Amino acid sequence: xxxxxxxxLVLPSLSEGLGRVIIEALSRSRPVLGTRVGGIVDLIEDxxxxxxxxxxxxxxxxxxxxxxxxxxxxxxxxxxxxxxSVQPWLLSPDEYAEQTHTLITRIARRRAERPRVxxxxxxxxxxxxSSSLRxxxxxxxxxxxxxxxxxxxxxxxxxxxxxFELVPPVRPRLVDGAAFYxxxxxxxxxxxxxxxxxxxxxxxxxxxxxxxxx
Numbered sequence: 001x002x003x004x005x006x007x008x009l010v011l012p013s014l015s016e017g018l019g020r021v022i023i024e025a026l027s028r029s030r031p032v033l034g035t036r037v038g039g040i041v042d043l044i045e046d047x048x049x050x051x052x053x054x055x056x057x058x059x060x061x062x063x064x065x066x067x068x069x070x071x072x073x074x075x076x077x078x079x080x081x082x083x084x085s086v087q088p089w090l091l092s093p094d095e096y097a098e099q100t101h102t103l104i105t106r107i108a109r110r111r112a113e114r115p116r117v118x119x120x121x122x123x124x125x126x127x128x129x130s131s132s133l134r135x136x137x138x139x140x141x142x143x144x145x146x147x148x149x150x151x152x153x154x155x156x157x158x159x160x161x162x163x164f165e166l167v168p169p170v171r172p173r174l175v176d177g178a179a180f181y182x183x184x185x186x187x188x189x190x191x192x193x194x195x196x197x198x199x200x201x202x203x204x205x206x207x208x209x210x211x212x213x214x
Contacts, residue, residue: 049085
């Protein structure tokens with residue numbers, strides 16, 4: 001509903017993986033005003049399906065925002081290209097899992113029917129998984145021996161799932177990110193010993209640093 005009532009999405013991230021919110025916006029023919037970081041540049045082509053600015057440059061962001069708000073015809077042109085640009089990213093859970101499995105078996109040292117894979121990211125999950133996320137991880141779990149190291153959405157915990165190891169959030173929320181990345185190498189090191197994954201997938205360069213240290 002929020003997307004349907006909006007003309008475009010503004011995502012001024014300083015870091016970003018493959019933003020699901022971007023895919024959702026483009027799927028609804030909403031262009032994106034975002035920064036040139038991480039997965040944003042994989043999804044957004046400047047002045048084609050959105051507008052890109054430098055991260056942290058508030059003056060450039062403000063100027064781009066004012067320009068879009070004052071030029072509805074440009075927003076309409078960007079919106080017209082948004083839906084078609086995201087089509088290659090709209091995979092079914094089985095298609096996504098199969099492509100992931102193909103890539104992992106190509107790079108894994110040991111050929112296995114279900115390679116052991118550790119996925120590391122700061123995505124916040126709530127267990128049990130929602131109906132929108134469950135099919136994706138069920139499809140992945142059918143092809144991979146998967147463990148997910150990520151963040152717990154609630155400080156009070158929730159359900160449990162042997163596929164997930166979730167790090168509880170720290171209060172105040174302002175320091176949660178720093179605390180997560182400070183503890184990440186220790187969590188990774190423990191899982192490298194106990195789980196012995198053949199492949200580790202990091203969702204962003206920040207998680208990759210934690211993996212390398214661990």
